[in-house]
Amino acid sequence: MLSKAWSHRTSYLFIAPFLICFMLFIVVPIVASVCLSFTYYNGIERPKFIGWSNYQYLIAQDLLFLKYALPNTFKFAVIVGPGGYAAAFLLAWLISRLRGGYRKWVALAMYTPSLTIGTAMTIIWLPLLSGDRIGYLNSFLLKIGFIDVPKLWVTKPELLMNSMIAVTLWSSMGVGFLAMLAGILNVDKTLYEAGRIDGIRSHLQELWYITIPSMKPQMLFGAVMAIVTTFKTGAIGVELSGQNPTPQYAGHLIVNHINDYGFIRFEMGYASTISVFLLAFMYFANKLSWRLFGSKEE
């Protein structure tokens, strides 16, 4: 066993620096917080071991979670995950068809929301969506006669979720997008020529038969990142509506629920429980995407 490990010493040596940091700052804290999920811990007193009761409470009694956080997150994720992913891929593909000079500027434009995310949220979307007559969207829609009364885009429960989805889609060109763009540009050009000789007629066929198969690793990366960022979104509803919790819990996502318990009610143990649950949730979404995009040998 040891001699086997020794024969792979270069590999271990190479991964060691990352792995050490990874262990210290990511794995250890996460394991600690998984342990906390079995305790009652308020951040001040010593954690008290209470077994599975946090989990029991979560799936049986926590009405806010079952009635709002879970379905909201589900709805949000089902639209934003695949939607953002498809949008990122399509835009990356369109950009790759542009001439070289413009490319980086358009790529920059698309990536802007991710660069500015925190600041952009408050200063762009608030005036745009604000509920009174002077909000950009309202004043525009009023002017063209589409609506008669200003709509409360971010404070009315029915509309908040839609606004959240729109804003998140707008900002979904993140690292997955960059990776897919690089992936598309990386595809061997001779493959396209070969494809043309073999009778590929349209760009769409090219996309389907050549581009996508030859950039599977990047597609998978994009998919995983889409899942991760979607489920980790939380602050957006609070930022848009300016209220925490959001009006009638309309924009209450699982991450909000975690923050609520962790930093407002100081029940760190229970907050950890919800995090573990969210992790499980993501894991299954991930498995699904792996099934779709992963190559056979993985």
Added chain:
Amino acid sequence: MLAISVLMILPIVYIFNNAFKPYHELFVYPPTFFVREPSVQNFVELMLVTANSIVPISRYLFNSVFIALLSVIGVTLVSVLCAYPLSKHDFPGKRFIFAAIILMLMFTPEVIQIPRYLVVSSLGILNTYWGHLLPALALPVGVFLLKQFIDQIPDSLLEASRIDGANEIIVLARIVVPMSMPAIATVAILAFQNAWGSIDTSALFMQDDEMKTFPFFLSTLTSNLANNVARQGAAAVAALILLVPNLIFFVILQSKVISTMAHSGIK
């Protein structure tokens, strides 16, 4: 395409314009996108505010630039080193490590702050540059991204150079790194963005003001602005200052991505 780009780029336009708006325009009714009478009043205000701080602003700037540069170099180096064996070598535990990286990628950062603080403090790196740097080095996204790109490099290429007598370090430096340049540039962009914008490490791991970063300093200036008129101008400028390095870094690296790709490409 152009219309979408315009829509996406709005925040930058807004931030630039806001920075030059005099006070009576920042609060104008209805709000405007473009500045009408540009002025540098806000910059002057920010300078006045910062001139009063105990720790000179240059110290914060130095901290930020220093940490950002080191962590870009560190993250890319460490991630490439880790991604290469994960992708191309075959060793016991590889699959498990990769699965762990993906799994940890998914955990929500909110609840690990307290345990993480305990780790940092027990390592004795509170209040040092290490406290800024080491937590930033573990960027699972970077490893994942690089691994996906390195997967695409044909094994035959690596084999060929091994037969020519290259050891693993040379293979990595001569073949893997040049061929995954687009991914490395992307990781560098991410690392820079993380390090430059991060206020968490300053808020949690640094007690001395001399060790805190520029963005943290700006955030203390401009926090609690929601219904406050004072310093809104300084805040607008601060947003601009925080954005510009990100923009520059992105444009430089992204054009590098595109130009390397135009020449090489994986054959």
